[in-house]
Amino acid sequence: MKEFELISRLTRSLPTNKSVVVGAGDDCAVLDFGAPDRLVLFKTDAVVEGIHFAPDANPEQIGHKALARCLSDFAAMAGTPTAVLVTMALPEDADVQKIEKIYAGMSALARRFEVAIVGGETTTNPGRLLISVAAVGHAPRGKAVLRSGAEPGDALFVTGELGGSLMGKHLEFEPRLVEARWLAQHFSIHAMLDLSDGLAGDLRHILSASRVGAELMAPSIPISRAVREAARRRVSQSGEPQFVQAESHKTPLLAALSDGEDYELLFAVAARDSVPLLDAWKAEFPKLALTCIGRIIAGEGVHVRDKQGVRPLAAHGYEHFS
Amino acid sequence: MKEFELISRLTRSLPTNKSVVVGAGDDCAVLDFGAPDRLVLFKTDAVVEGIHFAPDANPEQIGHKALARCLSDFAAMAGTPTAVLVTMALPEDADVQKIEKIYAGMSALARRFEVAIVGGETTTNPGRLLISVAAVGHAPRGKAVLRSGAEPGDALFVTGELGGSLMGKHLEFEPRLVEARWLAQHFSIHAMLDLSDGLAGDLRHILSASRVGAELMAPSIPISRAVREAARRRVSQSGEPQFVQAESHKTPLLAALSDGEDYELLFAVAARDSVPLLDAWKAEFPKLALTCIGRIIAGEGVHVRDKQGVRPLAAHGYEHFS
16 A cells, blocks of 8 residues: 555544644644634654665764755745654664764754754664654744645746755755745745655645646756756767666656655746746745746646647656656 | 663754743643743654564554653643644554554544644654654643742652553553643642653652652552552462562562553642642542652652651662662
């Protein structure tokens, strides 16, 4: 059973109460704790050795990633993380210096975004290190950006460049907290999330929550330098680039669609806001790309337009694009 | 390095911000999110297969325990848990039915205390099941009971009976949420926590946070039925009960002091409140024992009074009581 199926089965009829504004299924849970001007956001995220980071990864970067993933979910709602609790499940032979370095990596990131670390639990997990970060924060009442507000005709935007994160970015990415709050303050963002599983998969979360479809413009999808350089190396090393790519690598487009761990923002805004948004963005964040990659359509599913026309992107597998 | 040493080293200089009222070191973190009448409480707790529950434990009880431990920390502050997020790190061969039963155990407890489960993350943890529960809740502003307010002369009370929890109670205990809130509403509770590591160890957390000592009255410490019956069985099975106990078992008193996982409340109140508190408690909670087990004294450390006099209880090891 896939993770999403299992979660949807488990979360079908969970206990709730009147504090719950948004429960399972968005980037953060949203709770009403009675503050007049704000709602509480609540999120956890875990990283596991051998799955989310290699056993020999730089410990500061492991700590950075463990916290950054959780903060990225607050960015996805244009929220502000306030405080985190860190659970470290340690193998028996855990090296105290390594653990302190992991904390140093988390602390440096936390300080940069004025997030407090308000406690640390350690427990034993024979065999491998697991770090779970729980975070609470807030968003102005009525201003948390959900996944469910995309409308046909909306333009779809993505920050940064996609694909190839496992070549390095996944351990050092910056959660787009500042950018997301700026977006929500200056424009009506209809739906937003942070890309963790890859554009092709994550876009479907917005589509199903909003009951719409999407058409992506293949040539517009921003492909990361890491992916482009890897593709160039393959071309220069071989007279048969297509063969090499089909044999052992994704095409650059497929990498951008499916590699995952981009931690960039994907959002939908009314088409009429596209040009003013791009202009204002360039003035505010000149170093970070913002790209219109397609639009929301009535119907369902992801469709990709390229010079051969429009084709549906299958939910599982990317036959046409590999 | 022991868990407490490691945590104290890691939490020595954590990032903080102006929302933090109480950070690492109490039962829950306490945060000010701007609600006029209440503060936010925040806590995580993890249970690991083979450490906190046996691989063949009843799955509903595993779920119950995973959530109840976290809720018990809210009881320790006389707070109210509102919403939880559940992280399940699953071995590769995880049985979906077992996971659903674990969720059923959590959900039943959550419903009883009107706690919402607002999300579930699953990830992979080859080799063993790990469940981490993160919870947010609240306490009336200025009314969360900390560990740091005990004063010389205060009476020390404990709910229920202690020891032998691993014989069954640890999988089915009730967090003392109702009792704790009642206590804080009707009396000035100077310091409180929930007993997870055993009376002898946990009492020291109140003492060091409050910079005081304590004298326990050995004959008053309420020893659980499970411990008393186990001791009786050993006496009836052997003509040399002392020998048998010294050889393979703790004495009942030592079990009550050190077994851990009691999840009862330990608290300090002004001595003058002792009698009215006991009277009111009996009327309100006739089925749950409340026992005065000693008093707070100036100085430091735990001292135990029995018919031989007063002896210090060593921080590590209980030579005199085993």
